[in-house]
Amino acid sequence: EPEVxxxxxHQVTQMGQEVILRCVPISNHLYxxxxxxxxxxxxxxxxxxxxxxxxxxxxxxxDQFSVERPDxxxxxxxxxxxxxxxxxxxxxxxxxxxxxxxxxxxxxxVV
Amino acid sequence: xKEVEQNSGPLSVPEGAxxxxxxxxxxxxxxxxxxxxxxxxxxxxxxxxIYSNGDKEDGRFTAQLNKASQYVSLLIRDSQPSxxxxxxxxxxxxxxxxKLIFGAGTRLAVHP
Numbered sequence: 001e002p003e004v005x006x007x008x009x010h011q012v013t014q015m016g017q018e019v020i021l022r023c024v025p026i027s028n029h030l031y032x033x034x035x036x037x038x039x040x041x042x043x044x045x046x047x048x049x050x051x052x053x054x055x056x057x058x059x060x061x062x063d064q065f066s067v068e069r070p071d072x073x074x075x076x077x078x079x080x081x082x083x084x085x086x087x088x089x090x091x092x093x094x095x096x097x098x099x100x101x102x103x104x105x106x107x108x109x110v111v
Numbered sequence: 112x113k114e115v116e117q118n119s120g121p122l123s124v125p126e127g128a129x130x131x132x133x134x135x136x137x138x139x140x141x142x143x144x145x146x147x148x149x150x151x152x153x154x155x156x157x158x159x160x161i162y163s164n165g166d167k168e169d170g171r172f173t174a175q176l177n178k179a180s181q182y183v184s185l186l187i188r189d190s191q192p193s194x195x196x197x198x199x200x201x202x203x204x205x206x207x208x209x210k211l212i213f214g215a216g217t218r219l220a221v222h223p
Contacts, residue, residue: 041215102157
């Protein structure tokens, strides 16, 4: 069964550093998303991406965050100048309309 | 503000029983609903999607949607200990391939 692949599975970074989280969505999917889940809390929407541009972003997705689809397969989330409160699981998801498939996630720990 | 509400549980059922999970949502313009299962430390795994009023069955799972009451439910028949997880209800509002809004999840514990 097709999968959404995320790397790395776990990243530890120092506060103030930049991180890039990577995702390979399912190949025939057209809509891509990033969500995050702080430990013990809800899954929260960050941003959606379609046709090489952001289609919607949440209040969380401020200037610290950016997304990119640098080639035909990868979809990245960049967090500039990380803060302690950015520590969370970050999930990539994709869909072609019949259900949203989530990647296995990247656990980001900011120390 | 579009919201999805779930009872956090835990819901404890004996093995072999029916587990009933419920969810309400705030926006009548909602289109699609999804039930995800999430094991601790893992990503959400899609169990069922439902788009129209009524019931939808898939194996041991039945999803029910009542748009008039803004209510979604998931029934798990013949519950197994391996079903123990957090069940997330999510809605996609305003049609298309919009973002999912998740409830906080209901923790289900199936005891032998």
